[in-house]
Amino acid sequence: MLILLIIVLLMILNGFFVLSEFAIITSRKVRLEKKANEGSRSAKIALKLANQPQRTLSAIQFFITLVGFIAAAYGGAELTEPLAAFYRSISFTERYADNLGFITIVAVTTYLSLVLGELVPKTIALQMPEKVSVVVAPVMLVLNWLATPVVGLLQLSTKLFLSLLFIKNVKEPPITEEELQMMIEQGSEHGIIDESESQMMKGIFRIGDRKVSSLMTHRNDIVWIDSKWTEEEIYLLMRSSIHSSFPVCEGDLDKILGVVFIKDIAVQIADHKKIDIRSILKEPLFVPETMAALELLEHFKKTRNHTGFITDEFGVLQGVVTFHDILEAIVGELPISEVEGEAQLIYRKDGSVLVDGSKQIDELLEELSIKDVRERDVSSYKTLGGFMMHQLGRIPVTADSFEFRGHTFEIMDMDGKRVDKVLIRKSE
DSSP: HHOOOOHHHHHHHHHHHHHHHHHHHHHOOHHHHHHHHTTOHHHHHHHHHTOOOOHHHHHHHHHHHHHHHHHHHHHHHHHHHHHHHHTSSSSSGGGGHHHHHHHHHHHHHHHHHIIIIIHHHHHHHHHHHHHHHHHHHHHHHHHHHTTTHHHHHHHHHHHHHHHHHHHHHHOOOOOOOOHHHHHHHHHHTTTTSSSHHHHHHHHHHHTTTTTTGTTTTGGGOOEEEETTTHHHHHHHHHHHHOOOOEEESSEEEEEEEEEEEHHHHHHHHHTOOOOGGGGBOOOEEEEETSSHHHHHHHHHHHTTOOOOEEEEETTTTEEEHHHHHHHHHHHHHOOOSSSOOOEEEEEOOOOEEEEEEEEEEHHHHHHHHHHOOOOHSSOOOBHHHHHHHHHSOOOTTTTOOOEEEEEEEEEEEEEEEEEEEEEEOOOO
16 A cells, blocks of 8 residues: 555656646746746746756656656556465466556556646646746756756757757747737637727737838828918818818929918917918928838827828829828727718628728728738739729729629729729629
8 A cells, every 4th residue: 555655656746747847838938027027036936947948848857757767667566466466366367467467557557647647737737837837946946956967968968869860959939920910819709808909909910011102092182282272262171171281282292392280270360360371381201102101100200290291213292191090000990070081981781882992902801801812912002993903904994893702893983093982792
């Protein structure tokens, strides 16, 4: 009975080492760092062990192997003969007593090893790795120190065999953007992250990959003030527009003088002064269409501008991007003012959707849950209008249509050569 108790204790000791190994391997270093910063000495030790995985694992494996060897040797030597004697006392097992004794001890030790030495400790470690790591860390640090000579030999041998296999010791790769997005998805599914927070985080990832040209209002849609306009014309624009600022040009959009804010015009009106657009102009900010959206955001912060004029390689104005546009790309659609602008998507009762041609194609595909789109299908254009032209291979006309990923895209209206409205419905 004492021998069996000793074997059980050895299996539990083996389980402790397995528990320590899995807990340290699977612990998130960020959580350990947080505990360490809060003053936990054990967390600091656990973090130190986690940052030295090869040394820590070598020490743990040494003790696991040592305990397993002792349990097997001790159990085999001490229990096989008593069990064999028991089987000899039974008439129909007398001939096979030695073999049955050996098989029994192997079966019992295997069962105990699997349950107490592997499954239970691994399950505990996987369920709460950081908590376990903090508890076992001080003990493992001492054992790590005791096993230093053996660990050094094991590490040297490991490096030798890895070099023979032409495997280099590389650092753990940093977490990728895809892994972060998967974590956000899982957090949203389990209720850890709110849906609105999840969408905002996704917006941040999207904005990091986008150019300013994908966010801009095309030059054909820019509402601007001519520096030669009369006060009546300016009043009319102010009353009818939802914008808080306007580009000011001299004759056409290729001669931009600056940006004027409605509030500055209102101050002149309140002071009973004649409207003098030029005196309240803000210097225009010109940026290339290849600039990253986040880089433009930094420009806005440094220059205290809210509007960027997007130009091509020849310096020709292509469109305009505002701080509001960048913010919308991150957090979703925002109200411009109490007066609502024209919706880019109108959902109809029959299930179809009427979409503005200036709608960003990547956002549209996501909103309509159109998946499995190849990169080359959407890489050469930014808007729904560009997508329509790409698919048709020519300048579209009203009533043009085609099938794409189980949906029918039909042009309902054209504004000259620009796609104005598109009706999208699921194919029958």
